Each structure stands twice: as structure tokens, then as C-alpha cells.
Amino acid sequence: MGSINQALTLFLSLLVEATPFLLLGVIFSSGLAVLIDERALVKRLPKHPALAALTGSLFGCLFPVCECGNVPVARRLLMQGAPSAMAIGFLLAAPTVNPIVFWATWVAFRDQPEMVFWRVGLTVLIAVIMGWLFSTQKDLRPFLQPAIARAMISPAQTPAPATANPLLAGGTFLLQEPGQTMKLDAPYAEVMGAMAVLPQSTPAKLRAVLEMMLQEFRELGAVLVMGSAIAATVQVAIPREWILALGQGPITSIVAMMVLAWVVSICSTVDSFFALSFASVFTSGSLLAFLVFGPMIDLKNISLLLTTFKGRAVAYLFVLAALLTFALTLFVNLYTNW
Amino acid sequence: MTRSRPNLWPIALDILALTLWGLMLLRYWWTGLLPVLLHPDYHWLAIGAGWLLIGLAAWRSIDLVRTRRKANTAHIALLPRQWSLAILVGVAVFGLIYVPRPFTSDVALAKGIAEPVALTRSQPQRFSRATPPEERTLTEWIRTLNVYPEPDAYQGEPVNVTGFVINPPDWSDDYLMVARFVLTCCAADAYPIGLPVQVTAENNYSPDSWINVTGTMDTDTIEGQRRLVIRADTIESVPEPDQPYEF
Numbered sequence: 140m141g142s143i144n145q146a147l148t149l150f151l152s153l154l155v156e157a158t159p160f161l162l163l164g165v166i167f168s169s170g171l172a173v174l175i176d177e178r179a180l181v182k183r184l185p186k187h188p189a190l191a192a193l194t195g196s197l198f199g200c201l202f203p204v205c206e207c208g209n210v211p212v213a214r215r216l217l218m219q220g221a222p223s224a225m226a227i228g229f230l231l232a233a234p235t236v237n238p239i240v241f242w243a244t245w246v247a248f249r250d251q252p253e254m255v256f257w258r259v260g261l262t263v264l265i266a267v268i269m270g271w272l273f274s275t276q277k278d279l280r281p282f283l284q285p286a287i288a289r290a291m292i293s294p295a296q297t298p299a300p301a302t303a304n305p306l307l308a309g310g311t312f313l314l315q316e317p318g319q320t321m322k323l324d325a326p327y328a329e330v331m332g333a334m335a336v337l338p339q340s341t342p343a344k345l346r347a348v349l350e351m352m353l354q355e356f357r358e359l360g361a362v363l364v365m366g367s368a369i370a371a372t373v374q375v376a377i378p379r380e381w382i383l384a385l386g387q388g389p390i391t392s393i394v395a396m397m398v399l400a401w402v403v404s405i406c407s408t409v410d411s412f413f414a415l416s417f418a419s420v421f422t423s424g425s426l427l428a429f430l431v432f433g434p435m436i437d438l439k440n441i442s443l444l445l446t447t448f449k450g451r452a453v454a455y456l457f458v459l460a461a462l463l464t465f466a467l468t469l470f471v472n473l474y475t476n477w
Numbered sequence: 478m479t480r481s482r483p484n485l486w487p488i489a490l491d492i493l494a495l496t497l498w499g500l501m502l503l504r505y506w507w508t509g510l511l512p513v514l515l516h517p518d519y520h521w522l523a524i525g526a527g528w529l530l531i532g533l534a535a536w537r538s539i540d541l542v543r544t545r546r547k548a549n550t551a552h553i554a555l556l557p558r559q560w561s562l563a564i565l566v567g568v569a570v571f572g573l574i575y576v577p578r579p580f581t582s583d584v585a586l587a588k589g590i591a592e593p594v595a596l597t598r599s600q601p602q603r604f605s606r607a608t609p610p611e612e613r614t615l616t617e618w619i620r621t622l623n624v625y626p627e628p629d630a631y632q633g634e635p636v637n638v639t640g641f642v643i644n645p646p647d648w649s650d651d652y653l654m655v656a657r658f659v660l661t662c663c664a665a666d667a668y669p670i671g672l673p674v675q676v677t678a679e680n681n682y683s684p685d686s687w688i689n690v691t692g693t694m695d696t697d698t699i700e701g702q703r704r705l706v707i708r709a710d711t712i713e714s715v716p717e718p719d720q721p722y723e724f
Contacts, residue, residue, distance in 0.1 A: 144578055145580065145584055147577065148513070148577040148578060148664055149515070149574060149664055150578070151514055151572055151575070151577050152513075152514035152577070152663040152664035153514055153663065154514060154568070154572070155502060155505065155511070155514050155523050155663070156514075156515055156519065156523070156663040158498070158502065158523065158526050159522035159525060159526035160521055160522075162526050162529060162530070208567075248491055346540075349533060349536060349537070350537075352533060353491060353495065353533055353537060354491075356495065356497070356530075356533075357491050357565060358561050360494075360561075360564075360565050361560065361561035361562075361564040361565050362497065362561075364564050364565070364568050365564070378587055380587075380588075403666065405663070405666055409516075409519070409663075415667045449635060469483070
């Protein structure tokens with residue numbers, strides 16, 4: 140059939156499968172940007188890194204998107220000033236911690252219901268650890284792409300004393316009401332927040348949401364295309380039996396399933412059924428690794444991640460998530476009777 | 478002060494990209510190619526996304542014509558705008574033209590045809606005893622074998638299955654395999670399943686041709702393994718079905 144034809148068919152099928160979920164993520168992200176007042180949101184988020192990461196992980200229940208759709212939302216959360224632990228927790232856990240995935244995993248592994256609990260538990264644990272880790276970097280902006288970093292509310296600027304006279308601070312100001320000024324050279328998000336340009340009427344809000352959806356889809360769609368192209372090429376170029384020959388050893392099976400998860404890049408809502416087809420050949424720990432690691436990072440969403448994070452940050456995310464998944468599932472393989 | 482005409486090309490191109498993308502998704506649906514790419518349970522997602530994109534493009538173009546409002550460029554663009562557009566439009570056009578083909582036998586051989594016992598699908602509501610043997614499809618046979626792999630239990634049962642031909646390289650000349658691909662969600666996870674068929678007449682079935690096999694079940698040893706085989710009574714060439722994959 141020509142590997143080219145096979146790769147092209149795979150490429151198109153990945154696109155057709157992922158586009159609805161990307162749209163869903165874009166809808167949620169645009170809605171979040173326009174309809175929710177970010178200052179109120181950020182005020183109500185817990186400050187402790189572990190709690191923030193946990194909140195972020197559980198946010199996935201509100202935004203049931205797979206790993207294509209969570210990047211726009213995580214990006215929006217970061218830009219609106221959410222703690223970095225929360226955004227990272229959301230990024231890693233949201234594709235798994237949502238009702239659709241619970242249901243799909245439970246249906247697929249009906250005779251092994253503990254798979255659902257292990258999957259969700261390990262995902263949340265890994266997301267909290269990673270969120271906590273990333274929160275040690277007080278200012279996340281060096282990790283982010285410059286365009287996002289510029290738009291973020293800088294944490295260093297927020298604790299300005301309320302009594303300081305703004306006229307004594309440096310910068311470019313526009314006088315407004317008597318006694319009030321607007322700082323023009325502040326980051327975009329702060330300026331917009333200060334001006335309260337959120338549209339107030341419902342038709343205007345709707346229009347803003349739709350406009351933003353259009354822009355975000357245009358940008359992220361192109362990125363998804365690149366990721367899917369790479370995933371399709373790698374799948375055709377590497378014979379699957381190389382990966383599958385490693386099925387039974389406790390360590391090699393985990394590595395094989397993690398590599399498979401990374402390469403096949405299948406959406407988290409349906410990957411349980413795919414994993415099921417390997418259930419009698421691979422150890423349970425390795426299936427768990429597939430289900431936990433796949434939704435976090437795979438070839439298809441690495442390109443989406445790169446729209447928000449710099450290359451090195453994505454590499455950190457990938458390596459740390461992989462190591463944590465490997466260690467935890469190895470523990471499951473070796474020390475639990477399952 | 479003279480008002481220059483706002484440059485509306487960027488937003489017009491955005492609308493074009495969205496329209497083409499939506500059309501591409503819908504085209505697969507109209508031409509019946511969606512089963513080649515995606516499991517039927519998820520077709521509604523792709524179709525819905527296609528309509529949503531078309532709707533979004535329509536809304537924006539109506540808005541464009543009425544108010545001549547150009548794009549809000551305060552949005553963050555991470556890929557250079559021209560690149561995003563070029564990629565989207567290019568892929569959409571390609572997707573509109575290209576006809577995705579179902580996978581063929583060399584893909585099946587490369588992936589390794591799953592031994593029945595290696596598959597686990599727990600769908601007890603479709604347990605095989607409810608379906609009479611002559612009505613079972615290839616997938617149902619494999620799932621039945623999966624639940625109870627002993628080949629002798631099916632001795633003599635009538636068989637009527639449709640699939641495409643694979644000639645595994647190590648098999649003897651009077652055996653071929655009748656196979657199909659099974660999808661869980663999308664073509665990326667397609668895996669092949671098959672049953673050996675012993676042909677009584679000449680074996681001149683070319684790989685990838687579709688056949689309908691009727692016969693009876695028997696046990697034989699192939700490649701050192703005891704397996705269920707079909708002793709074929711009739712083998713008929715059939716055209717490729719609309720839904721080449723099973724789910």
C-alpha cells in the first residue's frame with residue numbers, strides 16, 4: 140500500500156479525531172477569557188502549591204477536554220494570573236480527570252475496576268508533584284514563550300503598596316479621573332484588566348467569544364497539523380513489533396507502553412479501549428503507564444505545548460512526567476498483586 | 478483626516494481557512510469516507526465540528542460584510558500568521574482532494590495479525606452463543622474464540638465470513654487468511670484479525686482482494702500451533718464493502 144498512503148491516511152484520521160476536541164478546548168478557553176472575571180477567579184484559588192495543583196487537576200472535571208484542548212485553557216489560566224502550580228496541575232491532569240474518561244476507562248476495564256482508581260490517583264499524584272515542583276520557580280515567565288510572558292500579569296508587580304502615590308512611580312501614565320492614572324507600559328493583561336474592557340452586554344460577549352475562538356483555532360489548528368504529521372510518520376516508520384516484543388518484563392513492558400503511548404498519540408477519552416487490546420500480553424503496570432503518561436505528553440500535543448512553553452520547559456515536563464510515571468508504575472508492577 | 482480602507486484580507490483569509498477545514502470534515506461524511514478514518518460512535522463529533530467551523534466562518538463573514546470590522550490584532554499570534562494560514566489552508570485543500578484508503582494486507586503483516594487469545598474485549602451483552610454460527614462476522618468469531626479458545630469446541634460449525642485476503646509468507650499454498658481490520662477509535666489504532674482458510678480448489682486469490690468464505694470449522698496445526706481453521710466450501714469474490722473496518 141505504500142507507506143506514504145498509510146501515513147497520509149493515519150495523518151488525516153488523527154486530524155479528524157482531534158479537531159472536535161481542539162474546538163472544545165478553544166470554546167472553553169475563549170469562554171473563560173471573556174465571561175469570567177479573572178481577578179475574582181484568582182483571588183479564590185488556594186495559594187499553597189500542592190493545593191493549587193490539586194485544584195488545577197480537579198478543574199478537569201469542569202473542562203472535559205483531551206490533551207489537545209487543555210493547552211489553550213492552561214494558557215488562558217496562566218495569562219489570567221492563576222498560580223503556576225494550578226496551571227501545570229491542570230495541564231497534566233485535566234485530560235484524564237474528567238467524567239468522560241472515568242466512564243470510558245470503567246467500561247473498557249469492567250473486570251478490573253481498580254484500573255480506574257489507579258489511573259486517576261496516579262495522574263493526580265504526578266500532577267500535584269509536578270505543579271509543586273514548578274511552583275518553586277516564583278516567576279514562570281522565563282519558561283514561557285515570549286508572547287505569553289509579555290501578556291502575563293507579572294507577580295513582581297502586584298504587591299505594590301496601596302498607599303504609594305502613583306505619580307511618584309516611573310513609567311508612562313495617562314491621567315484619568317482626578318487622582319487616578321492608567322499605566323500604559325504595564326503588561327497587556329494588566330492594562331486590559333485595569334481598563335475593564337470585558338464586554339458587558341450579552342451580544343458583545345458572544346461576539347468576543349466567537350472572535351477569540353476563530354483566532355485561537357487558526358493558530359492552534361496549524362500546530363495540531365504539525366504534531367499529527369509527526370505522529371503519523373513515526374508510526375509508519377517504526378514497526379510496531381519492535382515495541383511489542385517487550386511485553387512481559389516488568390521494566391521493559393512499562394517502557395514499551397510509554398513509548399507506544401507517546402507515539403500513537405491517541406486521545407485520552409478513547410485510549411482505554413486501545414490499551415485493552417494489549418491487556419493479556421502486557422503487565423497491568425504497563426497498561427497503567429500507557430493510560431497515565433499518554434494523556435500528559437505525546438507527539439501530537441508536544442507541538443501544542445510549544446506554543447505556550449519554551450523548548451526546555453517542555454523537555455522538563457516530559458522527562459519529569461516520564462520518570463514519575465515509570466517509577467510509580469514500576470512500584471505497581473513489583474509490589475502490588477495486580 | 479482621511480480614513481484609509483481597513484485591510485480586510487487577513488480576516489478574509491482566516492474565514493477561508495475555517496471554511497475549508499469545515500468542508501473537509503463534512504466532505505468525509507458526505508462521501509462516506511468517515512468510517513475509514515474514525516469509529517462510528519465518534520462520527521457525530523467530527524460532523525459537529527465541521528458544522529461548527531462552517532457556522533463560525535459564516536457568522537464572521539456576515540459580520541465582515543456588514544460592519545467591515547477587521548481582526549482584533551491584539552490577540553497573541555505565536556506562529557507567524559502567514560504560516561498558520563498556509564498550513565491550515567494547505568492541509569484543508571489536501572484533505573479535500575485526497576481519498577484515504579483503508580489499510581491493506583502488507584500493513585496487516587507488518588503490524589502482526591493478532592492471535593485470538595491475545596485480544597480482550599469484554600462485551601458480555603454480545604456473547605456469541607446468542608448469534609448462530611453461520612451469522613457470525615469475522616470479529617464475532619475472534620471474540621468468541623477469545624472467550625473460549627479451544628478449537629475443538631467449534632468443530633463442524635458452519636461459517637460465513639467476509640474479509641480481505643492475506644497470504645502470510647510462511648504458510649503452505651493451500652492456506653490463506655481471511656482478515657479484517659478492527660478500529661477502536663481512529664485509524665491510528667487499527668489492528669488486523671484473521672482466520673486461516675483452507676482452500677480446496679486453486680489458491681489464486683490475490684492479496685487484498687475481498688472474498689466471502691462459506692464452509693465449516695475444523696482444527697489444524699499451522700506454524701506449530703493448533704488453530705481453528707475454515708475448511709472452505711465456496712469462496713466468492715466480492716466488492717470492497719462500504720465499511721471495510723469492523724468495530
